[in-house]
Amino acid sequence: MALVDERVAHGHADAHHHELGFWQKYVFSQDHKVIGIQYGFTALCFLLFGFSLMMMMRWSIAYPNTPIPLVGKLLKASGGIIVPELYNQLGAMHGTIMVFLGIVPLAVGAFGNYIVPLQIGAPDMAFPKLNMASYWSYFIGGVIMLSSFFAPGGAAQSGWTSYPPLSDIAPTGQTMWLFGMLFLIISSVLGSMNFLVTIIQLRAPGLTWMRLPFFVWAQFVTSFLLLLAFPALQAAAVLQMMDRLAGTSFFLPSGLVVSGQQLQVAGGGSPLLWQHLFWFLAHPEVYVLILPAFGIVAEVIANNTRKPLWGYRSMVYAVTFLGFMSFIVWAHHMFMTGMGTVMSTFFQTTTMIISIPSVIVLTALIISLWGASIRFTVPMLFALAFLPMFAIGGLTGLPLGLAPSDIHLHDTYYVIGHFHYVVAPGTIFAMFAGIYYWFPKLTGRKMSELLGKIHFWPSFLFINGIFFPMLIQGLAGVQRRLYDGGASYSHAQPVLHWNAFMSVSAWLLGLAQIPFIFNLFWSIWKGAKVGANPWDATTLEWAAAPSPPIAHGNFVEIPTVHRGPYDYSLPGAATDFTPQHQLQEA
Amino acid sequence: MEIPYTVEARPDTGVFNAKLGVWLFLASEVMLFGALFSSYVLLRTGAPAGTWHHGREFLNVPLATLNTIILIASSVTMVMSWASLKLNDFKKYRIYMGLTLLAGVGFLIVKGFEYGHKFEVGLLPKTNTFLAIYFTLTGLHGLHVIGGMIVNGYFLGPGAKLFKTQPERFTNRVEVAGLYWHFVDLVWIFLFPTLYLL
Numbered sequence: 132m133a134l135v136d137e138r139v140a141h142g143h144a145d146a147h148h149h150e151l152g153f154w155q156k157y158v159f160s161q162d163h164k165v166i167g168i169q170y171g172f173t174a175l176c177f178l179l180f181g182f183s184l185m186m187m188m189r190w191s192i193a194y195p196n197t198p199i200p201l202v203g204k205l206l207k208a209s210g211g212i213i214v215p216e217l218y219n220q221l222g223a224m225h226g227t228i229m230v231f232l233g234i235v236p237l238a239v240g241a242f243g244n245y246i247v248p249l250q251i252g253a254p255d256m257a258f259p260k261l262n263m264a265s266y267w268s269y270f271i272g273g274v275i276m277l278s279s280f281f282a283p284g285g286a287a288q289s290g291w292t293s294y295p296p297l298s299d300i301a302p303t304g305q306t307m308w309l310f311g312m313l314f315l316i317i318s319s320v321l322g323s324m325n326f327l328v329t330i331i332q333l334r335a336p337g338l339t340w341m342r343l344p345f346f347v348w349a350q351f352v353t354s355f356l357l358l359l360a361f362p363a364l365q366a367a368a369v370l371q372m373m374d375r376l377a378g379t380s381f382f383l384p385s386g387l388v389v390s391g392q393q394l395q396v397a398g399g400g401s402p403l404l405w406q407h408l409f410w411f412l413a414h415p416e417v418y419v420l421i422l423p424a425f426g427i428v429a430e431v432i433a434n435n436t437r438k439p440l441w442g443y444r445s446m447v448y449a450v451t452f453l454g455f456m457s458f459i460v461w462a463h464h465m466f467m468t469g470m471g472t473v474m475s476t477f478f479q480t481t482t483m484i485i486s487i488p489s490v491i492v493l494t495a496l497i498i499s500l501w502g503a504s505i506r507f508t509v510p511m512l513f514a515l516a517f518l519p520m521f522a523i524g525g526l527t528g529l530p531l532g533l534a535p536s537d538i539h540l541h542d543t544y545y546v547i548g549h550f551h552y553v554v555a556p557g558t559i560f561a562m563f564a565g566i567y568y569w570f571p572k573l574t575g576r577k578m579s580e581l582l583g584k585i586h587f588w589p590s591f592l593f594i595n596g597i598f599f600p601m602l603i604q605g606l607a608g609v610q611r612r613l614y615d616g617g618a619s620y621s622h623a624q625p626v627l628h629w630n631a632f633m634s635v636s637a638w639l640l641g642l643a644q645i646p647f648i649f650n651l652f653w654s655i656w657k658g659a660k661v662g663a664n665p666w667d668a669t670t671l672e673w674a675a676a677p678s679p680p681i682a683h684g685n686f687v688e689i690p691t692v693h694r695g696p697y698d699y700s701l702p703g704a705a706t707d708f709t710p711q712h713q714l715q716e717a
Numbered sequence: 718m719e720i721p722y723t724v725e726a727r728p729d730t731g732v733f734n735a736k737l738g739v740w741l742f743l744a745s746e747v748m749l750f751g752a753l754f755s756s757y758v759l760l761r762t763g764a765p766a767g768t769w770h771h772g773r774e775f776l777n778v779p780l781a782t783l784n785t786i787i788l789i790a791s792s793v794t795m796v797m798s799w800a801s802l803k804l805n806d807f808k809k810y811r812i813y814m815g816l817t818l819l820a821g822v823g824f825l826i827v828k829g830f831e832y833g834h835k836f837e838v839g840l841l842p843k844t845n846t847f848l849a850i851y852f853t854l855t856g857l858h859g860l861h862v863i864g865g866m867i868v869n870g871y872f873l874g875p876g877a878k879l880f881k882t883q884p885e886r887f888t889n890r891v892e893v894a895g896l897y898w899h900f901v902d903l904v905w906i907f908l909f910p911t912l913y914l915l
Contacts, residue, residue, distance in 0.1 A: 254718035257734045320745050328738045331730055332722050358745045366752035373853055378843030381760070381850075399846040401763050404756055411752070684718030 161259035167245030174237035181228035192616030218614035226291025238423035249672030252335025272314030279307035295382035337692035349426030360415035367408035424561030436503030449488035482532035509583030513564035524552030545605025576658030596636030674710030791820030
């Protein structure tokens with residue numbers, strides 16, 4: 132109660148500069164908590180939308196050239212059939228939306244924004260105005276991307292990788308893709324710069340680097356990747372924009388023939404250049420997707436095992452090393468481009484090396500479970516599911532990282548299976564863990580455990596039903612990006628029956644999200660009320676701030692940190708958790 | 718609650734927030750221009766022998782030399798404007814900042830002449846890949862110059878009011894803007910030889 136009284140008193144004392152109008156409070160807010168929620172809500176909407184595009188694609192794969200039910204009415208021109216051109220748009224936009232508008236904004240924009248300042252004991256981000264600009268730049272980028280569906284010729288359709296020369300000569304939707312991407316890149320650069328300054332400058336007194344929660348470390352390395360890798364795509368986007376709008380031929384080789392006609396351009400460009408620039412971003416981007424997931428899972432596991440993370444330091448060193456290495460592995464996406472065996476050897480070696488830090492982190496998390504009395508809460512279920520799912524995703528990546536086996540697996544469904552195991556049951560499950568774990572911090576209420584379990588178990592089942600058969604199909608040589616799922620290829624016939632199975636799994640996975648959506652909204656108003664620290668956690672965001680934290684300032688007073696992040700079950704302590712800002716072992 | 722270290726440096730890092738922020742931003746900018754320079758190298762080395770066009774065929778080296786001198790001079794005046802603020806001499810600050818801004822305008826006018834002449838004689842980005850990279854790199858650099866001039870113009874005009882209430886904070890802002898301005902200058906110093914001379 133003392134805490135609440137203090138809050139009220141504090142609120143009165145500061146009332147003169149906290150009185151903001153509706154627009155400044157909820158729309159153009161500069162409070163990292165509101166911006167975090169804006170990011171989270173927008174990103175979840177994009178995730179749902181990107182997932183819906185995929186559910187449409189799965190219809191075409193399972194039942195090609197047949198009218199799609201429900202949404203088919205929207206496709207009047209083709210009589211409800213998903214034609215290959217539309218399929219390409221859906222594919223390109225599914226990838227773009229999920230990666231750039233869904234997961235990164237959720238993992239970094241939402242979780243990073245809301246949690247990082249709280250975990251380091253800061254009153255806000257270092258640059259609140261830039262933070263707001265970052266969100267709105269992301270929002271504009273998203274609007275441009277979405278509106279490209281209504282452009283003549285439809286949305287971008289050259290894959291999420293936008294490989295030229297196809298993308299150079301694609302309809303207007305591709306130009307909008309590039310413009311949208313520029314806004315998203317600006318948003319990322321502003322955001323990551325802000326995170327880095329916040330973490331370096333605004334740590335509470337006593338919060339040394341090795342006392343930072345692992346989540347903060349993960350966000351720290353992630354921000355470096357965003358800051359330094361994204362400009363390569365920015366450069367590439369500028370060059371492609373020049374190709375499309377000013378008639379240059381950066382990515383168009385001489386003598387290119389399109390539809391039987393030689394293209395009237397100067398030529399002399401290099402399609403490979405795009406691939407280098409794109410993957411220079413997009414490989415670190417994969418770690419941008421996975422590192423925050425590592426961070427969330429580490430927090431949830433430490434809290435629910437009630438013991439310190441095993442090997443905290445080695446995990447920190449591992450992610451730092453991983454950050455550096457991620458800049459020199461990009462061309463393992465390009466083994467088949469004919470860049471030469473010397474290049475391939477170099478990049479497959481670095482790729483094998485970069486698998487080591489991921490294994491260190493995963494191993495440390497698994498050993499952390501050893502001998503623990505685990506609380507099987509909903510966030511913990513998702514965090515535990517993350518471990519084997521990410522392991523499958525990671526291990527299936529090894530054959531792709533080796534040039535000889537990649538020759539066989541390249542561009543098959545095996546690649547799709549591998550990548551999605553990392554990102555869907557990997558990262559997205561970690562995001563769910565994070566949402567269930569930190570929801571009480573945002574609202575002062577807990578999400579329903581029962582609905583959470585109803586959400587978890589079917590999701591876990593169906594998501595494997597989608598992605599595991601992809602590995603089987605890919606090993607059999609079924610190519611990706613086929614609107615009929617391989618029906619026209621004889622070598623695909625023996626594994627073709629999996630298509631319907633995977634599609635049904637995908638639709639059931641969609642249904643399995645309904646309890647989550649319901650739970651999310653219902654719990655805002657009707658969830659069980661909880662105190663400031665319902666999980667008995669040690670880190671500052673739970674132990675030192677009320678739930679929800681104070682608008683503009685977070686803490687009643689900035690805490691002083693006296694210990695590491697995971698002092699659970701200290702021998703002789705009164706409780707099984709000792710908060711970071713607690714001086715004596717009570 | 719106020720955000721700490723907006724004016725004074727954090728003891729263990731030795732910098733205030735904005736200074737660290739602008740250095741990180743410049744790191745990102747290095748990657749942007751680095752990617753474009755690399756593209757230039759890759760396109761040039763990848764071109765079949767004898768097909769690559771060189772800058773000296775089209776470009777005006779004396780004008781570019783003039784522009785190099787203008788930009789370097791503007792970097793000097795930018796430092797002087799900050800130093801004047803440190804010495805609490807607001808009048809001198811205005812003079813030096815004004816000169817910096819003027820140099821930016823001069824640079825753009827010269828650049829405008831160069832561009833205009835190229836367009837007149839039909840040398841366009843689509844003419845060949847050298848001109849494509851030339852227009853892209855100098856165009857992007859020009860946008861950075863304009864961006865810097867907007868910031869400097871703000872600190873010369875409406876932003877200067879801050880000096881009356883928080884002189885230290887305003888001095889920091891000018892220092893940070895200066896770091897960016899030096900970077901823009903530095904990019905040109907790389908652009909000049911690689912595009913005009915080599």
